Amino acid sequence: MIEPNHRTDATDPRRGGLLAVIVAVYSVAVIALYHETAASMLRTWQVSETFAHGFLIVPLSLWLVWRLRRQLPVASARPQPWALVFTFGGNLAWLLAYLVDVLVLQQLALVGIIITGIWAILGTALTLRLAFPLGFLFLAVPMGEGLILPMMELTADTTEWLVRASGVPVYREGMYLSLPSGDWSIVEACSGVRYLIASFTLGLLYAHLTYRSHWRQAAFVLASIVVPIVANSLRAYFIVMLGHISDMRIATGVDHLIYGWVFFGIVMLLLFWVGGFWQESGHAEDQSTASGAAIRGTARTGSAFLPVLVLAMVVAGLGPLASLWLERGEDDQQIPVALSAPPVAPAWRETEAPRWDWAPDQRGADRELSVYYQAAAPVGLFLHQYLQQRPGVELVQGVQSWRSASGAWKVKSRRSFATDFEAVREVDEVVLTSGRDQLLVWAWYRIDDHHTHNPYYAKLLEAKQQLLQGEREGSRLFLATAAGDDLAPARDLLRQFLEAHLAGIETILENSRTTGEAVP
Template identity: 25%
Template sequence: MCLVFLLIVVLFRGDVRAAVGLWLSSSAYSHGLLILPVFAFMLWAKRAELRGFSPRPTLWGGAIILAFGGVWVLSTLSGVAEAAQFAIVGMIQGVLLTQLGWRLYGLLLLPFGYLWLLVPSGEFLVPMLQSFTAHAAARLLELVGIDNFLDGLTIEVASGTYLVAPGCAGLNFVLAALATALAYAELVYRTWGRRLAFVLGMVVLAVAGNALRVFLIIAIAHLIEDVGNIADDHILYGWAFFSVLLLGGMALGVRWRQDHGPGKIPPRERSAPRAAILSATAVAAVLVILAPALVWVMWSAEARAALALPVLSCGVLGKLAADPEWSADVAEVDSLAAIDCGGNGHRIHFVMAALDRPVRRGKLVGVERWVGAGDGWTRIARQVAAEPIGGLQVPVQKDLEANGHRRRVIWSLFWTGDGWHRPGWPVALADLKAELAGHRHAVLVMAATSADSGEAAAAEALHDFLSGQSAAFDTLSGRGR
């Protein structure tokens, strides 16, 4: 079994490396470093219950390996890294079932399920958590008599202004609470009802606790009139506060504990023949290899004709020197063209990035994060709306970002296969369809400008600028068809 797991790590090392990188670089996913040690402890804690049980290999696990292998192939082709990482854990579940059999796998269902937390996931929850935190904190301020004004995710009080940024949404607390609660529930409770109730209670406690944390930071800073120091140390204070909440939740949960006890030791099962175990191992290894082998065949195919990006123009605006905050070298794309334009009180950065190579890390889904990256900038709002550009209703992803007191608006448009597509799954599916058809040309179009003078003025400037880029967009249409 260990050899098959090692084979998975080697074959899917790119996805594994990406997941580990997020564990090390993002506080929201740092709990991933503890999942395997905690998983090992959960297995060790069940050693008495497992006495007498022997592996009974089943080939039904092979169907799970094949199914998740297919998911991995599709996720890799469409560039959805999160789905690919989930697929790898799914293949691990299939290997476990193949080699252990239904009975042992069922007894270890929760520890094995704990492995899903290896995948750094949950970013889609951030907007909802931000909104809840901002509204709950503002309501709590009202209840204690502190006048405030809530503008989206910004809370204004007499002593200062506070932004509930993505890092303040509490995703890190929610995921840490989930990981802790699942392990605690496995060790302390025996029935699934109590386990589920405790896990849900801890997640709710984490969400509510984060809103309470933001409220306390604002309230204390307002009362002592020391906004800077409190705001700067909010992460340290937050983890200390969250740790107290977590310990309090576990102390309360122990009141309903269910001692596992030694229980009745079942008669020792007859072990499966050694040949059956070796055959199951070989089958699992072969099935694991199939998915990356298929992708390797596609990857080694002849290179497709690259898309020639158009020469970008500023239209009625004047051309400016390049903005140093935007990189001209983005490893996740195959080619990139950029230009900076100025006039009418606005400076606009315009960029087109093409992705042509089959089966590569850089895909149209999420690539705007690499192209538009800038040190110190944090997204505080996002919406998707159709804009009339070039006679078409084009889906546009509109991001509002902040860097201190500065603001900027970025519009992102996604072209792949046969036209413009809505960001998210529609883009991923259209990109996958074009990839499988063998005529994939994916292009990201981005335009950005400062919003310091107002978001409405910035949006109007971007719309007018993109509406004048008919020549560049016609090039895409001709190539796409």
């Protein structure tokens, strides 16, 4: 008698289809649980040209899985619930990021929760085969904005050096370059971060598809990072020189952007063309056919995966559930009382606003204070206290708060500065210019008696405060005074003011935070 042949080989399409459905159910469930985080990624893809490539990441990841379908050892799929420990860790990371409104960490945690849950469902052997398509999903997270400022500074430095090397005189003030033919400014679009992110994404995909050896893959990915950085500096230089040579008739309007993207496209084509000389025949996944087909295992029915699927969805839902519990009772807000000016210390006196007329662009604070004191020269004190933070109204903001709302002041330099003052050890020091006026500004945060200029540490302090006290309260402080080319006298003045008035500042921030009257 000839018995029917029940396929249990590694590439049984029916088993592969069943696993695909199970993974899809889990992924959709996680996205539904974290719909606000997923929606924030989608909104960023829609409004930001820098991160518009996010729309392509998921389809590309699915295509990478599809091209491996004949080599996947689906019979080796064995649920491993212990991997949900990492899913739980992703929940904790998401919860901390949610409590302090750090979107990028929420989004990274969301992707991690999806990947680790898939790992628990499919097991280690099959997940390792899918490591690149799954890891590729992290590129859907809109991250990299922290590179904009250092990339702008690098672009300004290299452009200035190349223009001088070409024999053209140039005067630089912060991100502004002045040539005899006209003025140029290095703005965010000039940073090259868009080129870098696009190049890295394409380079990572190209290296995976083209090379087998890890060292060639790593070398090409490294080239896809270095080449756009160098190319962006050359692009900025060529645009400045085109404008200079043409007496500012070309490369100053929309053609400025067109030349940039055309130049970037040519550079990327050259990068891929050169990379093609080291192309290796076949691919690592193609070679895995034999080893993949050799893997055998006892065929698992769908019911074997269902308990782990349900458990994975339960673990994935712990983060949103905990966030609802922690947010209980937050609707009862308190009415804040106004801030009063700190008492005037000996040798100082309160004065009118000086003629430089600068104020930070720090938005949404519950209580604000702007007051000026006079000793050897005027010092401006600006306090912004946040008692009820919520998305969009936060202490730590993405904007550069030391820029004035009017936009009249330009950032000449920015650095971290050690004050040699015990309570406030380090501040953000910014030099601003407007015409002939120049200001020295110190900025930092105060959270739970801790003073820091680091926004990441400030977020950690907020997370600790939220978990232990159930609230997020903090202040943003600014000191400003007029400065000359020698910053030492201005620094000494701000240090003297801080030493004389810090105790009073902390007292007014601590005392009488609210009237105790609840707002329904």
